[in-house]
Amino acid sequence: MEILGTTLRICVEDLESSVAFYERLAGTPALRFERGGVSVAAVGCFLLMSGPERELEVLRKVSATIAVRDVDEAKDALTASGAQVLAGPVGTPAGRNLIALHPDGSVFEYVDRQAAETA
Secondary structure, eight states, rough: OEEEEEEEEEEEEOOHHHHHHHOOOOOOOOEEEEETTEEEEEEEEEEESSOOOHHHHHHTTEEEEEEEEEHHHHHHHHHHOOOOEHHHHHHTTTTEEEEEEESEEEEOEEOHHHHHHHH
């Protein structure tokens, strides 16, 4: 599995003021989308999320998002190494993802751009 990078996941109360700060910090505009009642803004290596507390409570359990070349390859490597796939792979607005529980109890999201490249 080739890891291409990581994204820091941040749950925020006020998405608009947070987006403005992170756009200035990263020097890049936000890519925005909605998912499951949660407003999301991707700004550089930051993924800002705002929405209902019950949705954010679940999202806070995921430590980080890890970009990989291929989610299916990541799934195979993760399960072969003792991780448990909790959800996915499924399509997202930016590609495909899965959620995995590592043997140490850490939870990570793995994402690729496969759907975006083939669309």
